[in-house]
Amino acid sequence: MTDPVPTPRNLSRRTMLRSLMLTAAIVPLAACGAKEDSLTAQANNGDGKNYIAGDGAVQEYEASKRSEPVDITATTYHGTDVDFSKWEGKPVVLNFWYAACAPCRIEAPDLKKLANKFGDKVEFIGVNVRDEAEAAKAFERTFDLPYESIQDTSGDIQLAMTKYVPLQAVPSTLVLDRKGRVRARVIGAADPGTLKSLIDTALTEEL
Template sequence: MNIPSGCGSPTRRSIIAGLVAVASVGLAACAVPDSLAQQAAAGDNKNYIAGDGSVEEYAEESRDAPVALNAKLYDGTPVSSSDWSGTVTVLNFWYAACAPCRVEAPHLEALYQEFTTQGVLFYGINVRDEKPTAEAFERTFGVTYPSVEDKDGKVLLAMTRFVPPQAVPTTLVLDKEGRVAARILGGLDKSTLKALITSTLNA
């Protein structure tokens, strides 16, 4: 039997290489992209799974019961959701090492300054940091509204209906009855949050 020039009996190495290539193609064909899984496996040590920036606004008739929480600011001042009755309140879940939190901090401060004369309350809910770290962040980004210390996760636990544990930042707008009227899951767009606050104020 004549073997054409350039051909030969396949070696063990070439057979194995071929099988690996086929297997790799098969796996790639079956893989379904999963952005959260990709973030978790990225190995970049960011320690958060970012939201996708999605915005949800809840019609009045579909809103849940008023938020019920009690906590303390970093200076020890007690904060209770019962004190927010009759006001629109913005809650922003954050921590200092969260990159999107750094990007949106100036926007939140600007909106706080714009809406404070209309009685809108702003509170940060810091889910991770000790007081010195949180205060350093506030100095760096000029944040003047107060933040709740929530390292024990009590506030986050009370809000899991709207705030997935690792989706930081998340921003909630509460209506005058203390119900969640809108949510931004992930980094916020300033104009979008402004529109949500205005809509809730005017409802």
């Protein structure tokens, strides 16, 4: 008995089967990028919530794959001039936040404790993506933060760092190595134990 001549219906089924098999083959390869895809989807879905809900996911970068040193010069809400190039030789913790962000308020006490713990060995700096000075300073007073923040309502710093921090992914935290390069990122409220470990590694690793 010979096989039936393929009909349009048979061809459609075969095409669907091939598509399903191809999809199944691609999924394992794409899994390592699932977090980025999810963040991108949240940023582009137009649902109006105006932020990306990170889950504290951590990514570390091998020394050979790190960026050029982060080059930021700015002035904090308190009038302090900031030049990242002058911090070379020590790690930097760069935290993106704004006052009405609930996860930002949750992680603020932990950031305060870590900043106090590491003292002069590590530089902490905030990047506020929404607030004018009054709201930002009120937040800093409420949580008694021992470090200052840069205003980035223009989005210039976020745009410069989109390789590591998707737009509207707040809070997010970057840990820079002693050469000023991004060595780790946390999307979402940072677990204090995890962030401490990332900072410890940045302090002790060989570069």
